[in-house]
Amino acid sequence: MVDLQGPWTPLLGRLTLQEIPFDSPIVFGAFAFAATLAVIIIGLLTYYRGWGILWRDWLTSVDHKRIGIMYLIVGGVLLFRGFIDAVMMRTQQVMAAGPASPGYLGAEHGYLPPYHYDQVYGSHGTIMLIFAATPILAGFMNYLLPLQIGARDMAFPYLNSVALWMTAVGAGLVMLSLFVGDFSQAGWVGLTPLTEMSYSPDVGVDYWAWALEIGSIGTTLGAVNIIATIIKMRAPGMTWFRLPLFTWTALTTNVIGLTAFPVLGVALGLLLLDRYIGTHFFTTGFGGNFMLYTDLFWIWGHPEVYFIILPAWGMMSEIIPTFSEKPLFGYTVMVAATLSIGCISWTVWLHHFFTMGAGPIVNVFYSISTMLVSIPTGVKVFNWAFTMFRGRLTFTTPMLWAVSAIFMQLIGGLTGMMLAIPAINYMTHNTVFVIAHFHCVAMVTIFASVAGITFWFPKATGFKLDEASGQLVFWLFMAGTFTVFTAMFGLGFDGMPRRLAYIPYASWRPLMIVEEFGILLYCGSIAAFIYQIVVSVRNRAHNLVDVDAWGTTRSLEWMTHSPVPAYNFAVIPHVNARDEWAWRRDNGLADMLPEHYEDIEVPLNTPVPMFLGIATAGFGFAMVWRIWWLAAVSLAAVFIIIIIRSFGGTTGTVIPADAVRRTEQASRRKRRQNADNVLGDGVMAFAVKPRA
Amino acid sequence: MSTTSGHGQGSDPSKAVLWAESDHEHDIISTRLLGFWLYMLSDSLIFAALFTAYEVLTYNTSIAGGPTPAEVASPIRAYIETIVLLTSVLAFGLSMIALKRDRPRMVMAWMAVSALIGIGFLGMEWTELAGLAARGSTPQRSGYLSIFFTLIAVHGIHIAIGLLWMGVMLAQVARSGLTALVVYRMANLKIFWLYQALIWTFVFTFVYLRGSV
Amino acid sequence: MGIDNLKPWEHPEIKGASEVQYISGYALSLALLGLSLLLVRAHAGTTVVLVSLISFISILTVIAQLILLFHLDFSESQRWNTLTLMLNVPLLILSVGLTSFMFHTLYTHVMLPAMTVR
């Protein structure tokens, strides 16, 4: 064991009352905010008698749709937290530019001391990539995949729930670090040797590493599930080249996830060994090699960025054809491009540390392999453009987001190409130019996700989001993005380093004021989004939809009811074409119903994954604070729970054919009534007029 | 522009089959086996990453004046360990053959043999590391020793988990016989156990033999 | 689940096992690794030759194990399992190979010459 700075007791490990930062007004404000929110939620649940529903329909559910929605909620909450971090950082930087800038709240410049700023910096990146983007995409994949391939559920529904809980525990640890102890001050990448015990003696790095370790177990398990589902659970007739493109990208992404995340696990594991038992993997003495960490981290890190963008491309490939009323242009080429990007993403990681000094041969190798990515990426951009070419375009909110995502992709991709040239990289590495680059590409994921939310929302709930306020959200967000990142590219060209809590040159201030203005636009957009949700829920009766919410959709998920019943499809469809639903609609088969129904077997709810989650959370917390007894007990609990469950009996239940028929007929009746109501109110049911 | 163009292999709508005959049989054994193979893929990437680290940490800088690979890793001892581990694998194979013939008692007997030999292997790994540490070659001594210990220990942890799993399967075969659930778990355990021997092949070659080349 | 009407031990992925294969897999693995051991003990060749030889033998051993012990092939029931396993190969080569390429080059560029010798 290593020597610790500060106290340690067998009972509580490093945990003392001083670790709870009562004295910091910012943390205290955050705590007050979170506590108020918790009280409101608990109050509402009790008032509406929601506890039973929460337990039965959500926490213990193994239904892929509910799990998908829970992933989206976890991701959404963390996205909000990450956004607050971003606002704090931008505000700090604009306040702390130049030696004359004043300081508040105990900071020399601005309002955040470097110690605090660095934690915000580290948590923003970690949260956005791992605990916001990743769960949001996992949510989409969970919700949509079984529907798109015509299955009743995932291959392993129980494992699915375990994966969700692992992700939630990881996210929970990051959130907890805000109130108990510190978070890492070494950036989301964990800069070695700064993360070593001698330079970061507090628990921040431990929080960061354990949260990532546990969260990535979730991602890995999810990947196993999704790949097995796609391979084994496709409906009859759903051949490989009829799979919707989102399914293809999900497959590729999860192969990346499955193979890349273990490498992260090892990189962090070795770092933790350094920190806990004093080995010398990444230290600066005794034969440690801190560039080895950088190497392992980016072996995972670069595939991870493609993990994040591929499903986004998949969603764009679903949305753009729908609102162009044309099949996706060059489907086969798109599939090939997706797969080849998946392969190339494994060969480029050194472009994150060209400046290590491995020399021209190595750098040129990685420069060329990085540039190869632009070929399939370019192919994709052209294919989307050709899909729209001569299509019948309707610019609904999802389409607006999807089309702008293409623009962000162009900017992000082209600046990436610039960074991939070693000679340029030596100038721009570790400047905010890099930050601007990857935010543009990450925005592709954000844009596509919002597009996806708007697009599939009616499938999950039965009503559409309000269109007018949706457009407002979009334009504000778009304006914010361009304002912030155009200015940031400028600062990058000026050579402004990243990760600064204090900016030495006052001359960089004007562009930072521009960025701050962009952040205000973002805030406006978030407010508009909340307004949009409220309005949509209030006016939902006017926005009810039928199975095919947009009238021009293409894939299987639009064949079943909105919202989707527990069993997905009353009878599994037999697939006859790529874009089966569009094919049925075009051939007048959309109203055909199955002749007879059969019993359907669905998995039973189970609280076991939640228990596993609790035990794992205990383990993570105990390891962070070095409470050895609790760690041992929790780890033993994990094993015991798994073993006991493996002795369990039935895990499924049957919905009888009769019940299925009744549900089907009832929902058809209800649908007709809804249509009557909507017409009675004299409001158009669809923003886009359905075409017969 | 017709929406039908580009439907690829669209069939004739008038004759098309629209609904599946019945829920197609989901063969849980093969689905779960695939799931487990996928898991093993990620598990082997753990070893890939460790071997990557090993590769970097065997330079002289990382040996840092401490013991060299040749002094730490004894190929003869490792070969004996290889024999032990492979014998355990063979016993597990015989257990799988009993499984195929629907003979639960033989399944249990061979699995117990396999587990006992496995415990022996784990003991050998343990005494090796403990012996090194007792001589002052602890993982804290150098970057090289750090990765050597970690690589062997991670393999050992896998072995230990495999042994625990065998214990559970002994109980399950005894309790419920060869049901589909028990059979797929046995098949998964087989993959897991054999995989440890496969990884060991690389450990033997690239850690033990390579160290004394 | 429909599997209940099938005897689980008659499943194609279980039925494949055979004594001959297990025993020959066992013997072959031990023989090949023993050969490696002998080569190394006898210092039969320069470092480069020896390392290439034992690497090659280890790959042969692994292939023998995959075929004889895991019964992997391209049959209907094993196709996806085999593909999954094959995905390991390029990833292993990439991560280990490219890393040693970059660190080897790095050490020759930036380290003291005395430290680069292995």
Ligand code: HEM
């Ligand atoms: C079009 C292909 C792309 C190319 C050629 C490219 C190239 C690069 C290069 C060379 C760097 C290193 C810059 C430096 O640190 O000096 C970089 C950083 C980064 N890229 Fe990309 N990139 C591409 C696409 C993407 C995508 C799709 C994403 C993910 C959404 C992404 C996310 C990132 C991130 C997160 C970083 C910075 C990580 C950090 O240091 O914190 N990139 N990119």
Ligand SMILES: [Cu+2]
């Ligand atoms: Cu990259």
